[in-house]
Amino acid sequence: MDKAIRAVSPNKSLGKASNKHFWNWDKDEELGVRTLYLDGTIADESWWDDEITPRMFKDELLSGSGDIVVWINSPGGDCVAASQIYAMLMDYTGNVTVKIDGLAASAASVIAMAGTQVLMAPTALLMIHNPMSIAIGDTEEMQKAIAMLDEVKESIINAYEIKTGQSRAKISHLMDGETWMNANKAIELGFADGILEDSKRGHTEDVVFAFSRRAVTNSLMNKLVSKSAPKPEQKKNDAPVGVSIEVAMQKLQARKYI
Known part of the structure; x- marks a missing residue:
């Protein structure tokens, strides 16, 4: 039987190709700072079936220069999509400030690791877990699916290790247990660098x-x-x-x- 293997988050929808963006750009003309908003499921119905979409994201990312701010509120999505966004942001020449205002879970947490600085709202959450897949076939096909998931996990650990400095064994253990982190715990473990502050409140x-x-x-x-x-x-x-x-x-x- 033919196999169907795909590493996704639990909330991933397997649909038809679409030009729907799961990102939005905004620019502060006065400060000259570009802001990227990643809301909802990463790669919703598009990255696997539409080759134009990754190219469009890269074109929009490279359409300007200077530092950028990336706001994340996402339950996750395709591992490959997250890898592409992560690589693009890591390769970007300007500083990338990631701000998590709600949730950065699963694949979205991988994207967050591309930040030069990662800040979390006091009420935000970050979650990491093992990749998931759908597989159909005999024993040999199941073994191949397991081997594939093992490699996907190792690739995700690479991003977490670079950001946090934690050992691969500890990160793997955290992923096994589907670890949820509030801002303080994420900072303690190295997944975040600080807490978002209210700039409107002046300090005497x-x-x-x-x-x-x-x-x-x-x-x-x-x-x-x-x-x-x-x-x-x-x-x-x-x-x-x-x-x-x-x-x-x-x-x-x-x-x-x-």
């Missing part, structure tokens, strides 16, 4: 000082010294009259017998 000087105990201490001491230091007039007019050491010792000796 006091907030900045709060991150440095030494700066806070020095600032407090300077305020106390400047406030308690007497003015020049006070030193001259209000300074207390002192006594000699001999007089002071006599007073101390006298207090012993009281």
